Amino acid sequence: MSTGLRALVLLLLALTGVRAAEPQLHVPKDDPEKAVRRLRQGAGFRTGLWKVQDLAEVSGARDSETPLLEGYYQKGLDRRIGLESSVAMWRREVKFDSQDALGNPVSETATSYVLPLVTAGKFYLIREPRRLDPFLCAGLGLTLGLDKRDGSNGSPTGRSQGGRVIQEGGSSWVAQGSDCS
Numbered sequence: 273m274s275t276g277l278r279a280l281v282l283l284l285l286a287l288t289g290v291r292a293a294e295p296q297l298h299v300p301k302d303d304p305e306k307a308v309r310r311l312r313q314g315a316g317f318r319t320g321l322w323k324v325q326d327l328a329e330v331s332g333a334r335d336s337e338t339p340l341l342e343g344y345y346q347k348g349l350d351r352r353i354g355l356e357s358s359v360a361m362w363r364r365e366v367k368f369d370s371q372d373a374l375g376n377p378v379s380e381t382a383t384s385y386v387l388p389l390v391t392a393g394k395f396y397l398i399r400e401p402r403r404l405d406p407f408l409c410a411g412l413g414l415t416l417g418l419d420k421r422d423g424s425n426g427s428p429t430g431r432s433q434g435g436r437v438i439q440e441g442g443s444s445w446v447a448q449g450s451d452c453s
Contacts, residue, residue, distance in 0.1 A: 310348065361386070387415065408446075413442070
């Protein structure tokens with residue numbers, strides 16, 4: 273047997289052994305469907321990075337972002353399907369200094385808050401819940417955005433500029449992951 277084939281067989285045997293040794297969560301025998309739904313129900317918090325595509329960069333600006341903070345609630349519908357609702361918050365701030373036409377210093381800060389509200393369906397790859405429960409997920413939702421601009425003009429008149437804008441939009445996402453219990 274060639275070395276490559278031998279390595280593949282050993283890898284498959286190791287993976288099969290690991291999978292067989294993986295502990296299963298206790299599911300009562302009286303009503304297993306109800307027990308699985310209960311085991312896949314819960315709430316929690318997640319944090320991560322928000323990657324915005326085609327985000328306009330402002331030359332000479334300093335920006336800062338918070339991580340995405342998300343709270344969610346999920347409910348098991350049957351042995352393989354769950355429903356999850358979540359709300360999240362992300363903040364980005366851009367500061368830049370420049371001069372107006374008369375040479376007076378001008379400082380401006382633009383702060384954006386994004387609140388995605390998403391409902392998603394989860395498809396669990398394994399029928400019986402395990403400590404590490406892999407899933408595929410797809411969701412749709414509403415996203416609210418708040419842009420706040422504050423500016424100051426260093427001229428003797430002390431003029432300031434600013435404003436707020438609320439924007440709404442849709443969001444969709446597809447993910448893969450694993451629930452840990």
